[in-house]
Amino acid sequence: MSQGTSLRPARRLARLTVNRETQEVLVAPSESLLETLRDGLRLTGTKRGCDTGDCGACTVLVDGAPVVSCLALSLNLEGRSITTVEGLAQNGRLTPLQQAFIDSGAVQCGFCTPGMLMSATALLAEERSPSEAAIRDAIAGNLCRCTGYIKIVEAIQAAAHQGAPNASLVS
Amino acid sequence: MESAIESSAQKGVIGSRVGRLTDGYEKVTGVARYGADIEHANCLAGMVLRSEHPHARLRSIDTRRAEALPGVKAVITAADAPQVLHGFTVHDQTIIARERVRYVGEPVAAVAAVDKATASEALRLIRVEYEPLPAVFTPHDALRSDAPLLHPNFAAYESKVPLNRYGNVCCHAKITNGEVARGFDRSAVIIENTFKTPHVHFGYIEPHAVSAAVDGRGFLTVWTSTQAPFVARAALSHTLKLPMHQVRVIGTAIGGGFGGKVELLDEPLAALLAIKARRAVRIEMSMLEDFHVAQARHASEITLKAGISSDGMLQAFEGTVIMDTGAYAGFGPHTTSQAMVLLGSPYRVPHLRFEGFAVLTNKLNCGALRAPGGPQAALACESTIDMLAEKIGMDPFEVRLKNAKRSGDTTPTGCELRAVALEQTLRAAAERFDWRRAVQRPSNGKLRGKGMACGIWGGSGYGAGATVRVNEDGTATVFTGAVETGAGSTIVATQIVAEELGLGVEDVHVVCGDTESTPFDMGAIGSRTTVSTGQALRQAAVDAKRKILQEAAEQLETRLDDLELRGRQVLVKGVPSRAVPLREITTTLTMKHGGPVMGLGACVMELPGFDAATYESHTLPSKPWFTFGTQMVEVEVDPASGDVEIIRFVAAHDVGRAINPVGIEGQIHGAVTLALGQAFSEQLVFQQGRLMNPNFLDYRMPTALETPHIETIIIEAADEESAYGVKGVGEPPVPPVIPAIANAIYNATGARILELPLSPERVWLALQKVAR
Numbered sequence: 056m057s058q059g060t061s062l063r064p065a066r067r068l069a070r071l072t073v074n075r076e077t078q079e080v081l082v083a084p085s086e087s088l089l090e091t092l093r094d095g096l097r098l099t100g101t102k103r104g105c106d107t108g109d110c111g112a113c114t115v116l117v118d119g120a121p122v123v124s125c126l127a128l129s130l131n132l133e134g135r136s137i138t139t140v141e142g143l144a145q146n147g148r149l150t151p152l153q154q155a156f157i158d159s160g161a162v163q164c165g166f167c168t169p170g171m172l173m174s175a176t177a178l179l180a181e182e183r184s185p186s187e188a189a190i191r192d193a194i195a196g197n198l199c200r201c202t203g204y205i206k207i208v209e210a211i212q213a214a215a216h217q218g219a220p221n222a223s224l225v226s
Numbered sequence: 227m228e229s230a231i232e233s234s235a236q237k238g239v240i241g242s243r244v245g246r247l248t249d250g251y252e253k254v255t256g257v258a259r260y261g262a263d264i265e266h267a268n269c270l271a272g273m274v275l276r277s278e279h280p281h282a283r284l285r286s287i288d289t290r291r292a293e294a295l296p297g298v299k300a301v302i303t304a305a306d307a308p309q310v311l312h313g314f315t316v317h318d319q320t321i322i323a324r325e326r327v328r329y330v331g332e333p334v335a336a337v338a339a340v341d342k343a344t345a346s347e348a349l350r351l352i353r354v355e356y357e358p359l360p361a362v363f364t365p366h367d368a369l370r371s372d373a374p375l376l377h378p379n380f381a382a383y384e385s386k387v388p389l390n391r392y393g394n395v396c397c398h399a400k401i402t403n404g405e406v407a408r409g410f411d412r413s414a415v416i417i418e419n420t421f422k423t424p425h426v427h428f429g430y431i432e433p434h435a436v437s438a439a440v441d442g443r444g445f446l447t448v449w450t451s452t453q454a455p456f457v458a459r460a461a462l463s464h465t466l467k468l469p470m471h472q473v474r475v476i477g478t479a480i481g482g483g484f485g486g487k488v489e490l491l492d493e494p495l496a497a498l499l500a501i502k503a504r505r506a507v508r509i510e511m512s513m514l515e516d517f518h519v520a521q522a523r524h525a526s527e528i529t530l531k532a533g534i535s536s537d538g539m540l541q542a543f544e545g546t547v548i549m550d551t552g553a554y555a556g557f558g559p560h561t562t563s564q565a566m567v568l569l570g571s572p573y574r575v576p577h578l579r580f581e582g583f584a585v586l587t588n589k590l591n592c593g594a595l596r597a598p599g600g601p602q603a604a605l606a607c608e609s610t611i612d613m614l615a616e617k618i619g620m621d622p623f624e625v626r627l628k629n630a631k632r633s634g635d636t637t638p639t640g641c642e643l644r645a646v647a648l649e650q651t652l653r654a655a656a657e658r659f660d661w662r663r664a665v666q667r668p669s670n671g672k673l674r675g676k677g678m679a680c681g682i683w684g685g686s687g688y689g690a691g692a693t694v695r696v697n698e699d700g701t702a703t704v705f706t707g708a709v710e711t712g713a714g715s716t717i718v719a720t721q722i723v724a725e726e727l728g729l730g731v732e733d734v735h736v737v738c739g740d741t742e743s744t745p746f747d748m749g750a751i752g753s754r755t756t757v758s759t760g761q762a763l764r765q766a767a768v769d770a771k772r773k774i775l776q777e778a779a780e781q782l783e784t785r786l787d788d789l790e791l792r793g794r795q796v797l798v799k800g801v802p803s804r805a806v807p808l809r810e811i812t813t814t815l816t817m818k819h820g821g822p823v824m825g826l827g828a829c830v831m832e833l834p835g836f837d838a839a840t841y842e843s844h845t846l847p848s849k850p851w852f853t854f855g856t857q858m859v860e861v862e863v864d865p866a867s868g869d870v871e872i873i874r875f876v877a878a879h880d881v882g883r884a885i886n887p888v889g890i891e892g893q894i895h896g897a898v899t900l901a902l903g904q905a906f907s908e909q910l911v912f913q914q915g916r917l918m919n920p921n922f923l924d925y926r927m928p929t930a931l932e933t934p935h936i937e938t939i940i941i942e943a944a945d946e947e948s949a950y951g952v953k954g955v956g957e958p959p960v961p962p963v964i965p966a967i968a969n970a971i972y973n974a975t976g977a978r979i980l981e982l983p984l985s986p987e988r989v990w991l992a993l994q995k996v997a998r
């Protein structure tokens with residue numbers, strides 16, 4: 056019990072690369088990437104839904120691949136490139152995918168949106184014009200209770216027609 | 227896919243297709259702040275100790291060891307809370323258990339500590355001595371004369387509406403029209419069936435989160451992911467005994483509500499902790515907690531006896547509605563009353579008699595899940611219509627058309643129905659779906675069939691206020707107490723104000739959901755926002771416009787009637803050369819003459835008259851508006867597995883006037899999909915009052931892999947009582963979904979299923995019975 060005020064287990068400094076910036080952050084051994092992002096780095100765009108890997112709201116990209124951050128341990132991710140929803144737009148410019156979500160009405164409450172965007176970004180980096188089935192497959196792990204997924208699928212299709220999103224994200 | 231809109235009305239900003247212009251940017255960039263994202267200096271982590279027993283006396287709670295733990299800043303129990311009862315209709319509940327717990331998950335104590343780990347350790351150190359009491363878990367057990375009582379002193383509870391209450395029944399309602407015996411005498415066919423539906427969870431992806439802080443004077447501010455900040459403020463003021471001006475509730479961005487974030491959740495506990503610790507406190511529920519305490523959709527059992535004449539005219543309905551409302555009355559009297567009205571509302575039934583029982587059991591409290599009472603009533607009513615149609619050899623479409631309510635008809639409680647478009651939705655859906663076409667029988671051994679169902683839904687009223695401020699430069703800032711739940715209320719507000727002031731949507735900004743800086747609004751409940759808040763917004767914009775045009779008339783020395791506001795200019799009709807930029811007028815008003823431009827709007831949608839002789843102990847004899855819809859579905863059933871796949875889904879709904887078709891389509895898609903979950907898989911499973919599937923792995927909601935395309939048809943049958951003729955659309959698409967599918971499964975297989983969910987297992991078992 057350090058300083059007699061907290062029961063947090065001993066933490067250590069980890070070097071994490073998030074949204075192309077490498078930072079040192081104190082991390083407990085059992086800490087999930089979701090906790091580190093939200094509580095340690097104050098990047099609250101990544102959402103905590105279930106915290107058990109079942110809803111996809113916390114999805115981020117690790118070296119370009121979608122990962123549910125509530126199940127990933129931060130200390131395992133040193134040296135990897137982590138991208139969160141805050142890292143999609145650059146210099147205030149939205150990616151075509153983000154813009155398509157706005158234009159198509161693919162956002163309602165928006166709680167699933169960060170995770171959806173990350174899953175879809177990974178898909179569009181792999182496949183330039185994915186089929187509807189491939190899109191639905193890519194977001195199958197992201198629950199949305201508001202939209203019935205229809206406008207989300209349409210937004211991803213619309214973004215695909217405009218070409219791949221910012222490729223540097225998923226290098 | 228764009229929906230077909232059946233209207234030839236000219237459209238301006240109102241009626242145009244608008245994306246997420248208000249909240250979209252912040253939601254796609256991760257900037258939007260939801261309940262758990264609000265930051266405070268020095269914020270403590272709050273956690274709640276919840277009952278592990280479905281029914282027990284609280285003998286003692288010892289918090290001394292928790293309080294002594296370093297890092298713990300406050301511990302509260304019922305002893306720290308004012309002795310106040312609250313509740314939606316019946317005041318039967320405390321904010322933290324006092325003397326007794328009545329369901330697993332009920333708050334017993336709460337702590338605030340420097341971090342979550344310390345708070346959770348503190349919870350572990352609290353010793354609660356429970357004395358388990360006999361419990362009841364089903365309405366049938368609860369209704370027995372020797373059943374243990376959940377609330378032995380229920381008679382002392384205050385109720386906002388006089389209700390027949392006894393034993394474990396918190397509302398026994400009745401509706402009678404005509405004489406059912408006579409109706410059954412005239413019937414060629416009489417059938418009677420019992421339909422059952424389980425508890426259903428809201429399924430929002432954001433678990434509830436709240437933070438609270440007090441200032442030097444002891445004034446309280448609460449940031450909460452709520453659908454209704456003013457409801458929360460009233461409830462906090464009532465339960466904490468604080469005057470309203472000392473309580474500020476700020477609605478954060480909200481990760482889905484669907485009726486689950488209306489009544490108090492952890493708000494009063496966060497407030498009490500903050501008051502005691504004199505520091506900001508945040509409580510974030512885990513999903514596990516949220517499953518245990520969020521008010522579910524009522525489990526129901528509805529028995530419906532119905533008679534029809536050989537020419538296809540409905541003669542009589544007689545029914546019993548039983549709602550399992552859980553440990554407190556909650557929304558039970560409303561859901562029960564509402565289901566009874568809905569059962570008898572889509573069609574003309576001259577003779578009917580319904581009894582309804584909201585029954586208390588030792589399970590979580592039930593609430594107002596998107597269209598409460600709707601799917602339960604629709605499953606019974608719409609399955610029954612199909613069964614009757616088959617017995618008299620008539621197409622179910624024809625039976626519905628023959629008996630459909632028309633404008634001027636009434637609900638069973640005598641509430642008049644205006645601008646009824648049931649027939650229009652039936653015809654539009656049938657045309658799009660091509661109802662008369664025979665279903666193709668596939669060659670893969672699977673079975674295909676089609677089904678339809680109609681639905682009625684009534685919206686809520688209550689007060690709504692709005693303020694429109696036209697700034698010096700002619701742009702507008704709008705203030706409304708209605709929070710943006712994601713349903714698009716801020717987009718609609720932008721469109722209304724832009725339309726009235728002749729502005730572009732980019733010229734309008736909406737501030738919402740803060741009880742200190744925005745006018746009262748009842749909140750995002752009962753599909754009411756576009757109707758009620760919309761009315762207030764229009765009034766406020768028109769008020770502001772009047773002030774602008776009055777000033778312009780003076781300056782231009784013309785009559786007010788000759789002026790119009792368009793394209794950020796004040797125009798003299800017919801004299802284009804005399805246009806004045808709006809900003810000149812508003813700058814003058816603000817700085818020199820007349821005063822800053824503020825428009826005020828306020829509305830309460832009036833309740834239509836009703837017939838008090840038709841009912842007893844009923845909470846909802848009237849609603850300010852109703853709307854109708856029709857859905858048609860084609861399914862493919864795999865007889866080997868019982869799997870049901872949706873091949874086609876058509877939904878036709880009357881919205882009065884489509885302000886933003888994109889938003890309406892989104893509402894229909896979401897409502898239908900939510901109901902598909904209940905149709906096929908969703909149910910809260912209890913064993914001895916304990917929830918067996920409190921997570922998204924075991925509680926299966928539809929994913930992108932199971933959800934169909936939904937073809938939407940928007941009907942515009944304007945309601946002359948509301949601004950622009952609008953009716954709400956958030957809930958109306960929910961009720962018909964499940965019966966349409968049940969009817970289609972029957973059409974495909976010959977198996978009539980009366981109980982939800984229509985899981986592969988249940989469908990397969992039903993198929994085995996048909997085969998025999």
Ligand code: FES
Nearest residue numbers: 105106108111125
């Ligand atoms: S929060 Fe990680 S999957 Fe739900």
Ligand code: FES
Nearest residue numbers: 164167199200201
């Ligand atoms: S937009 Fe609300 S959960 Fe997807």
